[in-house]
């Protein structure tokens with residue numbers, strides 16, 4: 001099947017900039033435009049030249065910087081707007097004037113205060129003037145989604161006869177429903193006698209969350225240009241998102257008889273650039289460019305993806321500019337994903353029992369902590385190996401009272417050679433109190449040479465990794481402990497060091513220490 005070309009018209013720099021708070025400087029617009037050009041966007045709407053001196057300068061700068069895409073400026077159906085647009089795009093290798101007027105009864109009556117005949121007349125005058133200044137003219141029927149069909153047919157026919165090469169049928173207020181909108185496009189193409197002399201375009205807003213669905217339905221009905229924006233930026237709830245349109249068409253060639261010239265590998269970097277410049281964060285679950293778009297957290301999905309990616313992925317993360325897909329370990333993960341990530345980190349489990357023990361600790365951690373990073377896993381495995389069941393002293397429970405103006409008190413339950421003992425002590429701080437409580441039972445006689453705490457990752461839910469160094473009769477022993485509670489991590493580290501000391505003493509003095 002020979003596929004038609006779908007023209008991708010990006011209006012991030014014009015409609016996208018109409019998002020409250022998304023203003024961009026001239027240089028920022030040029031940076032985004034260069035990325036759009038690299039991605040092979042066909043038309044870049046760079047701004048609304050008459051809006052301000054700054055917007056004029058930005059359109060002109062984009063028209064100067066971009067060589068391989070058409071650069072366009074918006075203008076009302078007014079002579080001054082059109083002349084300003086023509087001047088702004090003048091440096092472009094390929095320029096377009098985009099002129100528009102509203103065609104819905106509500107807009108004509110209440111906003112323009114014009115009769116339908118006057119609107120047609122003004123549209124024709126505008127298109128003719130634009131054609132005198134530029135070979136490539138697009139005409140838009142603003143609020144076409146709420147316009148009457150007969151009137152739309154008349155104005156579209158007149159605009160094409162006046163020289164418009166692209167006819168845009170915007171759903172300006174996001175009111176359209178896919179089937180009805182597709183029918184509107186189909187009828188226009190069928191009923192307008194000279195419709196074959198223009199490309200039909202759609203421009204959908206997302207007020208009902210249907211911008212992409214409406215655009216795609218229109219493509220199936222014969223539209224061959226889609227106006228869209230990076231990250232779906234745009235007036236109010238935004239425009240149709242470029243990345244979703246492009247990837248839908250590419251992923252479902254069985255459904256869409258069109259192709260785009262877009263190189264999708266630039267989608268994620270461009271999305272990031274637009275987000276950084278505008279300060280509009282991309283929601284994590286945003287299709288294609290959201291940070292979770294190719295991330296799997298649940299065990300069953302992770303198992304499937306590890307066995308065969310297509311079980312849960314319809315696109316390749318690498319194709320749209322991600323480094324790779326992501327297996328995110330969390331409380332829904334299973335053993336296969338856990339083992340696989342640790343293998344990647346160079347950790348092998350000698351026995352199934354060792355894996356199960358580390359996996360149990362991982363689930364406990366995942367219940368307490370949102371994001372589990374590689375550093376967490378490494379700490380968890382060393383912690384798990386450090387505190388294996390053969391240890392002489394084990395921490396059973398720990399309670400600390402710490403209040404402003406009062407001396408901290410720790411109560412520790414230890415298992416020493418399988419026997420539980422409960423002990424209490426106060427100290428200058430909660431950690432000091434815990435160490436003293438442990439020491440009051442163990443009587444190791446060791447001196448504390450080093451105590452350090454490290455946050456393994458960032459965030460207040462990070463695990464603290466504690467190192468304790470004890471000295472005894474000229475020997476130094478390190479202990480490690482990790483936990484989201486640094487007092488518990490400290491107790492684990494102290495006990496780990498005591499166990500090391502015990503092993504050392506057993507080797508040299510089989511009678512043992514005070515333990």
Ligand SMILES: CC(=O)SCCNC(=O)CCNC(=O)[C@H](O)C(C)(C)COP(=O)(O)OP(=O)(O)OC[C@H]1O[C@@H](n2cnc3c(N)ncnc32)[C@H](O)[C@@H]1OP(=O)(O)O
Pocket residue numbers: 015018048050051052075076077078100101102111112113142172235
């Ligand atoms: C659906 C869309 O996204 S349309 C594009 C929206 N984008 C923008 O508006 C951003 C840029 N706009 C601006 O900077 C300003 O609105 C300007 C420079 C265009 C006009 O500013 P002002 O002259 O102060 O007019 P103002 O914005 O207050 O009102 C708009 C006027 O344009 C008229 N108008 C609106 N659309 C059109 C049109 N397509 N063709 C002709 N006149 C139009 C309105 O009826 C109104 O006329 P009035 O002043 O006689 O009542």
Ligand SMILES: CC(C)C(=O)C(=O)O
Pocket residue numbers: 015074100140141142143168170171172173203205
């Ligand atoms: C100017 C037009 C194309 C527009 O942005 C709209 O109708 O939403």
Ligand SMILES: [Mg+2]
Pocket residue numbers: 015170172203205235
């Ligand atoms: Mg719009």
